Amino acid sequence: MNKYKTELMVGVFVVLTIGAILLLALKVANQTMSSAGDTYSLYAKFDNIGGLKVRSAVKVGGVTIGRVSDIHLDKDDYTPVVTLNISTDYEGFPDTSSVSILTSGLLGEQYVGFQPGFSFDGVEDLKNGDYLQDTKSALVLEDLIGQFLFNRGGSDD
Amino acid sequence: MSFLQQVGANTIARIAAVGRAGLMLSGALFAAPKLKNVSLTVRQVYVVGVQSLLIIVVSGLFIGMVMALQGYTILVDYGAEGSLGPMVSLSLLRELGPVVTALLFAGRAGSALTAEIGLMKATEQLSSLEMMAVDPLRRVVAPRFWAGIISMPSLALIFSAVGILGGHLVGVDWLGVDSGSYWSIMQSTVEWQKDVMNGVIKSLVFALVVTWIAIFKGYDSIPTSEGISKATTETVVFSSLAVLGLDFVLTALMFGIE
Amino acid sequence: MGNLVEIENMMFRRGERVIYDGVSFVVPKGKITAVMGPSGIGKTTLLKLIGGQLAPDEGDIRFDGSSIVSMNRSELYQTRRRMSMLFQSGALFTDMTVHDNVAFPLKEHTKLSDDIIDTIVALKLQAVGLRGASNMMPSELSGGMARRAALARSIALDPDLIMYDEPFAGQDPISMGVLVKLIRQLNDALDVTSIVVTHDVTEVLTIADYIYILADKRIIGEGTADEIRNSDSALVQQFLKGEADGPVPFHYPAGDLADSLFGEKS
Numbered sequence: 001m002n003k004y005k006t007e008l009m010v011g012v013f014v015v016l017t018i019g020a021i022l023l024l025a026l027k028v029a030n031q032t033m034s035s036a037g038d039t040y041s042l043y044a045k046f047d048n049i050g051g052l053k054v055r056s057a058v059k060v061g062g063v064t065i066g067r068v069s070d071i072h073l074d075k076d077d078y079t080p081v082v083t084l085n086i087s088t089d090y091e092g093f094p095d096t097s098s099v100s101i102l103t104s105g106l107l108g109e110q111y112v113g114f115q116p117g118f119s120f121d122g123v124e125d126l127k128n129g130d131y132l133q134d135t136k137s138a139l140v141l142e143d144l145i146g147q148f149l150f151n152r153g154g155s156d157d
Numbered sequence: 158m159s160f161l162q163q164v165g166a167n168t169i170a171r172i173a174a175v176g177r178a179g180l181m182l183s184g185a186l187f188a189a190p191k192l193k194n195v196s197l198t199v200r201q202v203y204v205v206g207v208q209s210l211l212i213i214v215v216s217g218l219f220i221g222m223v224m225a226l227q228g229y230t231i232l233v234d235y236g237a238e239g240s241l242g243p244m245v246s247l248s249l250l251r252e253l254g255p256v257v258t259a260l261l262f263a264g265r266a267g268s269a270l271t272a273e274i275g276l277m278k279a280t281e282q283l284s285s286l287e288m289m290a291v292d293p294l295r296r297v298v299a300p301r302f303w304a305g306i307i308s309m310p311s312l313a314l315i316f317s318a319v320g321i322l323g324g325h326l327v328g329v330d331w332l333g334v335d336s337g338s339y340w341s342i343m344q345s346t347v348e349w350q351k352d353v354m355n356g357v358i359k360s361l362v363f364a365l366v367v368t369w370i371a372i373f374k375g376y377d378s379i380p381t382s383e384g385i386s387k388a389t390t391e392t393v394v395f396s397s398l399a400v401l402g403l404d405f406v407l408t409a410l411m412f413g414i415e
Numbered sequence: 416m417g418n419l420v421e422i423e424n425m426m427f428r429r430g431e432r433v434i435y436d437g438v439s440f441v442v443p444k445g446k447i448t449a450v451m452g453p454s455g456i457g458k459t460t461l462l463k464l465i466g467g468q469l470a471p472d473e474g475d476i477r478f479d480g481s482s483i484v485s486m487n488r489s490e491l492y493q494t495r496r497r498m499s500m501l502f503q504s505g506a507l508f509t510d511m512t513v514h515d516n517v518a519f520p521l522k523e524h525t526k527l528s529d530d531i532i533d534t535i536v537a538l539k540l541q542a543v544g545l546r547g548a549s550n551m552m553p554s555e556l557s558g559g560m561a562r563r564a565a566l567a568r569s570i571a572l573d574p575d576l577i578m579y580d581e582p583f584a585g586q587d588p589i590s591m592g593v594l595v596k597l598i599r600q601l602n603d604a605l606d607v608t609s610i611v612v613t614h615d616v617t618e619v620l621t622i623a624d625y626i627y628i629l630a631d632k633r634i635i636g637e638g639t640a641d642e643i644r645n646s647d648s649a650l651v652q653q654f655l656k657g658e659a660d661g662p663v664p665f666h667y668p669a670g671d672l673a674d675s676l677f678g679e680k681s
Contacts, residue, residue, distance in 0.1 A: 006203045007199065010206070010207060013202065014311075016210070017311040020318035024250070024314065024317065025353075028321060028343055028344065028347050029347040029352065053345075064341065104237070280509070281503070284500075284506065285502055287466075288495060288498070288499060288500040289524075290493070291520075291523050
């Protein structure tokens with residue numbers, strides 16, 4: 001067998017393997033997703049975050065504007081604090097904006113729905129490090145069912 | 158009595174075979190390596206790795222495409238077709254990549270290794286190496302073993318990558334899932350350490366087992382045409398069973414216990 | 416002149432079956448010693464025992480004074496560089512050309528430059544008359560040519576001992592004549608010791624200096640070619656003349672035919 005051809009093909013094999021690793025590293029398991037651009041952080045306190053995870057998307061009307069970068073519990077009042085990394089392409093949301101935890105489809109991923117508020121005089125823009133005041137927690141199916149049954153029981157009286 | 162005796166004899170024979178296999182492997186691996194063996198290993202990477210590339214790429218592509226098609230029809234009922242990306246990529250990275258690659262490798266390269274070494278034994282090439290004061294374990298077994306260990310994880314990675322591209326082809330280009338969500342939901346779900354690296358570890362274990370079985374079966378074969386054909390069959394059967402069994406154990410260890 | 420190989424009271428068993436029982440013989444230096452015997456007697460096994468690939472159950476095998484049986488692995492590998500074996504099939508490496516096959520032991524065991532190796536290979540191939548075939552693959556060679564190529568490979572390192580395993584089996588008269596001539600020539604020209612294991616009586620009687628005949632787990636006759644021809648042992652005479660029946664029975668040991676045909680089925 002031709003030694004040159006053997007070595008060439010093994011070289012091609014190695015290149016293909018590296019290509020596969022790069023594809024898997026950059027496109028499939030991307031750690032630093034789209035943070036190629038600069039981001040700024042906003043914080044939001046929720047009563048219940050449901051199944052929200054780090055790296056879940058933050059969307060405005062379906063358009064992804066950022067990712068959840070951190071989730072931790074506030075040490076003073078024991079409520080979850082979610083850190084949102086928003087792309088600097090989308091700056092100047094008004095202070096009155098609200099966030100809620102939504103689910104894509106019936107069984108899909110949970111994500112943070114971002115609702116830009118109305119902007120009028122006296123309302124400031126959200127800046128890096130600000131807390132979002134108006135938050136709506138994740139819908140937890142068990143709670144909903146419990147509430148529904150409780151209400152039914154009440155109306156029977 | 159004769160039944161019990163047979164069970165005993167079989168057990169002893171099996172244990173003796175495992176012992177011989179261990180001796181063969183340690184003889185091959187702990188022999189002082191020579192620089193010359195690197196080029197022998199490169200040559201074997203060509204034989205077991207590069208020549209398996211076509212079947213791996215084609216299988217990976219089709220398995221990715223089929224999974225996208227099947228997954229889409231199920232997920233679309235729940236409006237969750239955006240989760241197609243993670244479904245395809247996680248199945249490939251965690252399970253199908255390492256397992257299917259190992260099974261194909263056993264059929265394509267493992268059987269060839271067994272037959273090659275068995276025929277080298279039958280045609281007295283191994284004996285003749287020994288008489289030339291060249292250790293066949295180092296000269297014949299070690300390069301093939303290392304080539305298997307190098308090739309299989311590489312093939313598994315290529316398999317997964319091609320499969321994910323195949324899933325994209327069907328899911329996005331054909332069925333109309335949004336390309337952005339295919340990738341971005343995949344990216345938010347797949348973890349490098351947990352999914353990709355665990356798949357590579359699985360693949361390394363399978364490579365060890367399949368290559369070891371294949372080489373040992375050839376090395377230990379009865380040097381007749383019947384003996385070699387039996388050894389080749391056993392390579393494929395034993396390595397497939399070992400891969401599937403080990404896969405369960407590894408999956409339980411890696412993902413079963415949170 | 417001393418003896419290169421000495422076998423003393425050697426016993427070898429394969430599983431339950433005893434192959435050799437109390438075999439002793441010596442191979443003098445610089446001579447061609449032939450070991451003859453019917454097929455299936457384990458003549459190849461004998462060569463593997465001398466080469467240390469198998470170990471006897473009892474007795475001792477000595478090569479140039481040192482015991483092969485008690486050698487450790489590295490000593491054995493050192494000793495094997497001084498011997499070489501021509502296998503029945505030739506055992507050429509099928510993935511290399513004839514040239515690379517002959518160069519193989521040189522590349523493994525010496526640090527000679529490629530130029531010198533090429534020269535040595537050309538000389539060795541010239542000696543067996545195959546210099547023109549150096550770029551052919553083993554699969555393209557005829558049986559006789561393959562054996563000659565293997566012979567070139569086994570003399571590549573200028574060994575002290577060459578063992579021939581059935582060198583004449585399945586050869587046409589011409590290649591047989593060539594091989595007989597080569598074995599004699601190499602033995603005289605290189606001053607090596609040769610052991611030829613074979614069942615081809617006529618060829619071996621023409622070249623061997625001393626002959627042992629193996630049968631029934633032991634040596635049944637020995638001597639020079641003339642002594643063997645004139646031996647009065649019935650076994651030796653049966654072997655030389657190729658008679659179908661005699662002391663070595665035509666039938667493999669079995670029960671009475673009438674019993675097995677008409678007797679009780681067991």
